[in-house]
Amino acid sequence: MKKRGIPTLEDVALSSNVSTATVSRYLNNPEKVAKSTRSQIQKAIQKLGYTPNLGGRMLASNKVRMVGAIIPTMANAMFSNGIQAFQEELSRNDITLLISSSGYDPKQELQQMQSLLASGAGGLLLIGNERPKKTLKFLNQRNLPYVVTWAYKDGVEGFYAGFNNRQAAFDLAKIVIEYGHTKIAMIAGISENNDRAGGRIEGVKDAIAEHSDSVRLVDLIETKYRMETGGNAFDALMSRVDKPSVIMCGNDVLAAGVIMRARQRGIRVPEDVSVTGFDDLNIASALTPSLTTVRVPHFAMGRAAAKLLLKLIRKDDTAKSIEFSTEIILRDSLRRIG
Amino acid sequence: MKKRGIPTLEDVALSSNVSTATVSRYLNNPEKVAKSTRSQIQKAIQKLGYTPNLGGRMLASNKVRMVGAIIPTMANAMFSNGIQAFQEELSRNDITLLISSSGYDPKQELQQMQSLLASGAGGLLLIGNERPKKTLKFLNQRNLPYVVTWAYKDGVEGFYAGFNNRQAAFDLAKIVIEYGHTKIAMIAGISENNDRAGGRIEGVKDAIAEHSDSVRLVDLIETKYRMETGGNAFDALMSRVDKPSVIMCGNDVLAAGVIMRARQRGIRVPEDVSVTGFDDLNIASALTPSLTTVRVPHFAMGRAAAKLLLKLIRKDDTAKSIEFSTEIILRDSLRRIG
DNA sequence: CTGAAAGCGCTTACAG
DNA sequence: CTGAAAGCGCTTACAG
Numbered sequence: 001m002k003k004r005g006i007p008t009l010e011d012v013a014l015s016s017n018v019s020t021a022t023v024s025r026y027l028n029n030p031e032k033v034a035k036s037t038r039s040q041i042q043k044a045i046q047k048l049g050y051t052p053n054l055g056g057r058m059l060a061s062n063k064v065r066m067v068g069a070i071i072p073t074m075a076n077a078m079f080s081n082g083i084q085a086f087q088e089e090l091s092r093n094d095i096t097l098l099i100s101s102s103g104y105d106p107k108q109e110l111q112q113m114q115s116l117l118a119s120g121a122g123g124l125l126l127i128g129n130e131r132p133k134k135t136l137k138f139l140n141q142r143n144l145p146y147v148v149t150w151a152y153k154d155g156v157e158g159f160y161a162g163f164n165n166r167q168a169a170f171d172l173a174k175i176v177i178e179y180g181h182t183k184i185a186m187i188a189g190i191s192e193n194n195d196r197a198g199g200r201i202e203g204v205k206d207a208i209a210e211h212s213d214s215v216r217l218v219d220l221i222e223t224k225y226r227m228e229t230g231g232n233a234f235d236a237l238m239s240r241v242d243k244p245s246v247i248m249c250g251n252d253v254l255a256a257g258v259i260m261r262a263r264q265r266g267i268r269v270p271e272d273v274s275v276t277g278f279d280d281l282n283i284a285s286a287l288t289p290s291l292t293t294v295r296v297p298h299f300a301m302g303r304a305a306a307k308l309l310l311k312l313i314r315k316d317d318t319a320k321s322i323e324f325s326t327e328i329i330l331r332d333s334l335r336r337i338g
Numbered sequence: 339m340k341k342r343g344i345p346t347l348e349d350v351a352l353s354s355n356v357s358t359a360t361v362s363r364y365l366n367n368p369e370k371v372a373k374s375t376r377s378q379i380q381k382a383i384q385k386l387g388y389t390p391n392l393g394g395r396m397l398a399s400n401k402v403r404m405v406g407a408i409i410p411t412m413a414n415a416m417f418s419n420g421i422q423a424f425q426e427e428l429s430r431n432d433i434t435l436l437i438s439s440s441g442y443d444p445k446q447e448l449q450q451m452q453s454l455l456a457s458g459a460g461g462l463l464l465i466g467n468e469r470p471k472k473t474l475k476f477l478n479q480r481n482l483p484y485v486v487t488w489a490y491k492d493g494v495e496g497f498y499a500g501f502n503n504r505q506a507a508f509d510l511a512k513i514v515i516e517y518g519h520t521k522i523a524m525i526a527g528i529s530e531n532n533d534r535a536g537g538r539i540e541g542v543k544d545a546i547a548e549h550s551d552s553v554r555l556v557d558l559i560e561t562k563y564r565m566e567t568g569g570n571a572f573d574a575l576m577s578r579v580d581k582p583s584v585i586m587c588g589n590d591v592l593a594a595g596v597i598m599r600a601r602q603r604g605i606r607v608p609e610d611v612s613v614t615g616f617d618d619l620n621i622a623s624a625l626t627p628s629l630t631t632v633r634v635p636h637f638a639m640g641r642a643a644a645k646l647l648l649k650l651i652r653k654d655d656t657a658k659s660i661e662f663s664t665e666i667i668l669r670d671s672l673r674r675i676g
Numbered sequence: 677c678t679g680a681a682a683g684c685g686c687t688t689a690c691a692g
Numbered sequence: 693c694t695g696a697a698a699g700c701g702c703t704t705a706c707a708g
Contacts, residue, residue: 008701019679024703034677054458056701058393059684066436066457074422076620077415084412087438091450096457098404099437100425112429119404119434120392120458141387143343227620256624263626282414282565286594288601288626346685357695362687372693394685397700 007048009056016044027052064122064313068098070112071127072194076225076253077281079127082149085302086125093310106193110135117142123313125305129153129160130195145312149305150196152323159312160321161305165196168294168326169203169248172276175328176246177207177215180338181274184208185219185244187233187254197222200250200278218244225250230257231264238267245273245337252277252284252293259287259333270335280329289332297324345386347394354382365390392458402460402651406436408450409465410532414563414591415619417465420487423640424463431648444531448473455480461647467491467498468533483650487643489533490661497650498659499643503534506632506664507541507586510614513666514584515545515553518676519612522546523557523582525571525592535560538588538616556582563588568595569602576605583611583675590615590622590631597625597671608673618667627670635662 009027013020018037026033026041033041044050058065067090071079087097098116102109109131113124124139124146139146152162176184186204189197201220208215219237223229230249234257237244249255255277262269269275269289277284277293284291304322311319347365351358356375364371364379371379382388392403405428409417425435436454440447447469451462462477462484477484490500514522524542527535539558546553557575561567568587572595575582587593593615600607607613607627615622615631622629642660649657 009703010701020702021679021681021704022677025678028703032677037677051456053397053701054456055393055396055398055686056684057703059391059397059686060393060701060703061684062703074418074425075415077413077418080412080415080418084439087412091438091453094453096436096453097438098434100429100435101422114389115429115432115434117389118392138387142389227624253620256620260624282591282594283621283624286565286598286621287624347687348685358686359688359695359697360693363694366687370693375693391685393702394700395687397702398685398687399700 006053007050008053009050011048012041012044012050015048016040058120064095066096066098066120067123067125067309067313068100068113068116068119068121069125070100070102070109070116072104073101074099077283078225078251078253078279079150079298081298082302082305085299086306089303089306090310093306095310104190104194106132106135110138113138117144123147123309125149125309127151128195129156129158130193130198145309147305147309147312149301151199152321158321159308159319160323161301161308162322163296163301163324163326165199166203166206168296169200169278170206171203171326172278172292172294172328173204173207173248174210175330176248176274176276176334177211179274179334179336181246182215182338183218183242183244184215184246184248185237186217186221186248186250187230187237187258188220188222188250189225189254190222197250204248218242223254225253227253227257227260230254231261234258234261235265238265238273243273246276246334247273248276250278252279252281252291255291255293255333256283256287259289259291270333274335274337275333277333284329285331287333292331292334293329295327295329297326300324344391345388346391347388349386350379350382350388353386354378396458402433404434404436404458405461405463405647405651406438406451406454406457406459407463408438408440408447408454410442411439412437415621416563416589416591416617417488417636419636420640420643423637424644425640427641427644428648431644433648442528442532444470444473448476451476455482461485461651463487463643463647465489466533467494467496468531468536483647485643485647485650487639489537490659496659497646497657498661499639499646500660501634501639501662501664503537504541504544506634507538507616508544509541509664510616510630510632510666511542511545511586512548513668514586514612514614514672515549517612517672517674519584520553520676521556521580521583522553522586523575523584524555524559524586524588525568525575525596526558526560526588527563527592528560535588542586556580561592563591565591565595565598568592569599572596572599573603576603576611581611584614584672585611586614588616590617590619590629593629593631593671594621594625597627597629608671612673612675613671615671622667623669625671630669630672631667633665633667635664638662 191198280295529536
């Protein structure tokens with residue numbers, strides 16, 4: 001027992017009159033050790049209070065014991081449920097989750113990536129598909145298994161457990177148009193470096209383009225996903241001469257901000273203006289009026305992402321991207337007009 | 339570059355014409371390396387995409403590089419902001435966060451604890467103060483630094499960065515009583531193994547006890563922190579002959595469920611019944627009516643917890659528990675009566 | 677079923 | 693300011 005008094009594998013070997021190789025075998029593949037030897041070792045471990053040293057293990061073997069996730073933010077509930085499911089699935093496989101946040105900043109994301117790798121991550125969960133060449137090069141160079149979630153792209157290399165933001169927003173916008181709305185405004189997330197926000201904008205534009213004779217995009221404001229900024233954008237929109245009949249929001253947090261601000265201003269939703277969200281967070285059903293939004297299968301997605309990542313780590317050939325479908329949830333904040 | 343193609347410190351040394359010792363120094367104490375050497379090494383690291391190997395580092399030195407957090411759940415926004423702040427502060431100190439969730443189950447908490455330690459955690463963030471002897475013994479035996487948050491206890495061993503749930507609930511209940519409410523019902527979280535939920539219940543009871551001649555606790559329902567269970571509890575309360583004039587909820591999620599269900603039932607808040615929450619999540623201000631609640635300084639608390647834990651890890655003598663005060667946020671869901 | 681030995685990638689006195 | 697070398701605790705072919 002060296003300096004720090006912490007018993008090592010060697011101490012166990014000495015104390016049980018076998019080699020370190022045998023103790024190691026006992027620890028990792030007990031069935032490869034004779035029964036009588038097993039109990040000797042077991043006793044020695046008990047007596048010494050031995051616990052394997054992670055550093056030694058990591059260095060000597062190459063097993064993945066941890067994976068990392070980098071999410072834009074833990075504030076708000078946007079990613080909570082997905083990450084919860086991701087972590088639970090990892091835990092079931094005896095893998096620990098390292099987590100960090102990037103604040104929607106690609107530079108920070110790269111930095112966090114490096115730091116997670118340095119912390120032993122043997123795989124990564126990333127949000128969205130848009131990142132600088134430098135980051136991609138790093139990932140590639142390290143040959144690190146990773147899964148992209150919250151987004152989905154067809155026919156592209158890489159592995160996804162996500163959904164098509166553009167399609168989902170398109171579907172919702174089609175319904176909005178079908179409901180008779182011709183003057184659409186959008187309050188979106190900031191699309192730079194954020195393909196989810198960007199995709200949602202594109203989806204709305206696509207739908208409008210299909211009805212370019214009658215429907216138009218009155219205004220588009222990009223802003224941070226916060227209730228307050230959503231409220232501010234709402235004020236800006238409603239002070240236009242050319243007011244929208246519906247405000248499509250890039251997520252539920254923005255929509256909550258809009259609905260709250262509308263109440264403060266005495267503007268009625270949906271009588272004076274309709275509102276839609278995206279995500280179907282808890283908040284969506286709790287708002288007054290309840291929010292028409294897009295339901296994203298956060299939980300299933302997080303879990304699937306973990307399973308996929310695990311397969312990649314194990315070099316399982318059956319690893320395959322999964323696209324989740326989203327669902328339009330019609331509630332009271334969107335009304336038929338015209 | 340050995341087999342797996344992952345560059346090692348040696349590769350960097352080779353590529354920059356210095357010894358591994360110097361590269362290591364550059365990594366750990368750049369100021370001990372000549373400027374010109376630094377930039378050589380920097381270039382090589384860039385070129386190779388080198389990231390230090392954790393196993394090697396852990397084995398060679400004894401520095402703490404990761405700490406773990408075990409939170410009851412990541413679903414909902416309850417802990418999100420606190421954990422976000424915690425992680426950011428750790429990141430500033432080059433420490434990675436290992437995270438896991440216990441589902442409010444003490445057995446799982448212990449298991450997660452062991453697994454986080456086996457994953458290299460050199461310190462722990464724990465929520466609340468109530469845990470089985472077995473868990474405490476384990477913590478003690480490992481002599482592991484840990485900080486308790488979301489709770490605070492005076493004159494007890496251990497380190498806290500939290501607040502007094504009982505006092506906070508007491509303060510809110512006093513105001514409720516001052517507003518003229520005499521028939522109080524409470525929908526609380528499940529208090530078994532949850533001192534935060536328990537403390538909030540006690541606080542309300544304390545306040546009622548001070549007015550036992552005029553005020554009483556009509557009913558107390560303990561349930562999971564979910565909107566739906568909150569709604570169900572609301573139904574149960576409003577089907578009583580002896581209806582409460584106010585429903586104090588153990589947190590904002592429950593309160594949101596109550597307000598939503600009330601609307602569905604055609605029961606007006608606060609005209610027919612007042613409602614209060616706890617936490618001041620985003621949702622609180624977005625509800626209609628907006629929710630009277632207790633504001634918890636999640637962000638400051640998470641950050642302080644990280645700083646405290648870091649001090650404990652560094653064996654800094656100035657490490658000291660911090661108690662945060664909470665604030666009553668008066669909004670529309672609570673009205674004066676009588 | 678077991679052991680001797682090489683090696684995993686890093687840090688750190690120790691010398692210079 | 694820099695390098696040679698020992699050593700951290702484990703796993704794993706390879707022999708036997």
